[in-house]
Amino acid sequence: MRESLNVYAVHSSFSEALLYPFGPEILIDATNSPESKQKCISYASKYNIPFFSASTNKDRGALVVFRPKNKIATLLSGSLESLLLNEFKGQAQGNYSSGVIAGLATEEVRKSVFQIKEYDHPLKNGSVIYYNINSSNRVGRQSDLRELLLDYYKEFNVLIIGAGAIGNFVALNLAMMGVGNIDIMDDDFIDHTNTHRQILFYGNRIGEKKAKVLCERIKEINPNVSSHPLVEKFTEGHEGLIKNGNGNGPYDLIFTCVDNQYSRYIINEFAVEYNVPVVDGGTGPTSGQVAVFVPGYTRCVTCQRNLKKKKKVVVNCREAEPSVVIPNIIIGSAMCGEAKRILYKGIDYTAPRILVYDAFSVGRLQTRPVLIDKRRKCQCQTKLN
CATH class of the missing domain: 3.40.50.720 (NAD(P)-binding Rossmann-like Domain)
Structure with missing residues (x-):
């Protein structure tokens, strides 16, 4: 899609040693693995870089923000635990839910690098955004609508x-x-x-x-x-x-x-x-x-x-x-x-x-x-x- 882009594929689970040569300035974990996210939190804290934790399943998704410069505030709010997104552990990720969360995460990365207006502020440390098609307002953590069982669309x-x-x-x-x-x-x-x-x-x-x-x-x-x-x-x-x-x-x-x-x-x-x-x-x-x-x-x-x-x-x-x-x-x-x-x-x-x-x-x-x-x-x- 973009030939001039430098992309490096590392075929491994998260490892600080493997990341060392690249020196990332922003870290995103898009897995449904709390263990992987815990390693990312440690890395982001050590090198003082923003970390975005994102997870989805077939109908829901969440994005949590961690900025180590405000680590004390994070600890007081208890949001380090929320960064693990344990509720998605082991679940298969969905397509449209992943699209919504990926877009939100990409926007926050952009805001962390540059702002286009004076009121274009990044999300605060510990902020959580939910998307949930089974919530009547679409952004609730809890589902208040009947869960959708339909996964077969061939006839439509x-x-x-x-x-x-x-x-x-x-x-x-x-x-x-x-x-x-x-x-x-x-x-x-x-x-x-x-x-x-x-x-x-x-x-x-x-x-x-x-x-x-x-x-x-x-x-x-x-x-x-x-x-x-x-x-x-x-x-x-x-x-x-x-x-x-x-x-x-x-x-x-x-x-x-x-x-x-x-x-x-x-x-x-x-x-x-x-x-x-x-x-x-x-x-x-x-x-x-x-x-x-x-x-x-x-x-x-x-x-x-x-x-x-x-x-x-x-x-x-x-x-x-x-x-x-x-x-x-x-x-x-x-x-x-x-x-x-x-x-x-x-x-x-x-x-x-x-x-x-x-x-x-x-x-x-x-x-x-x-x-x-x-x-x-x-x-x-x-x-x-």
Whole structure:
């Protein structure tokens, strides 16, 4: 993906002797091993460097921060024990949960190296961030929703509209989840300005169609996935696509990864009409959010985001405010977490909230209530259970 990057692979468990030649300035432990994390704490304390402890399982994840300069405060707070993340010991790591936590960890590494604004502060020593798809607010340590047992996605048929930065991470996660059919719609081509954040467009693919290349990439990741490129821009003429699908039956779920309100509006309009769930994601340079429409359980994306049917001048991501890779990792992965809840039949969807990521907020990841204008009339209201 980036040939100029210096990467050293050390095929061993954590060892101070093996790290000595490299002299790391920041340490990250992304294992589910408390023993490995304990060694990292000792190393970080000895050499006075920041340490980030990250762990996940299939539905949850956590990131804990340790800054040895404030070691006394850490000891008093008891957060050295929290750095071990014992609750994840021995568990298999998940894909979308790992994506969310990896994005959060990467952002904290960036903040430890440089800040882009005067209020761009790193997390304080001992800070803990949780992501939990089984928590009603998505950031609770304890699960208050029924655990998801669904791990088999072969029969599902989904559509991703938008093959840009968010679309890359959504497609990557869905392929790793084993979703049976993934159609990808985008009329844009790969530009050199895309490659730093649209990670699956590595190699010499400049000038090729995004939808086509992205379909090829996810088939390389999971050869059992069926994926078809739709090299066209979504318009009001695609009502039949939302209603009937693309030859594999109606879609079980639509992901909107577009960069303008007009496209969101018409996609949502058809989704409401034909009762197709939607997971909508959007990002900026330092933030992002996820909104979800589940027929019968939530208001639609248009109502949640107060969208208007207004055409936008921007025609591709080169002309819009560009996002960066970190918000797209977090939001794209979180969108797939929401997809798992939607595709799991037999449970009530309990998220009339929008999931928000903000690199400048204290908690980084949070949910906020959906505030809908009471004067707004929409067909989705009549379908609420």
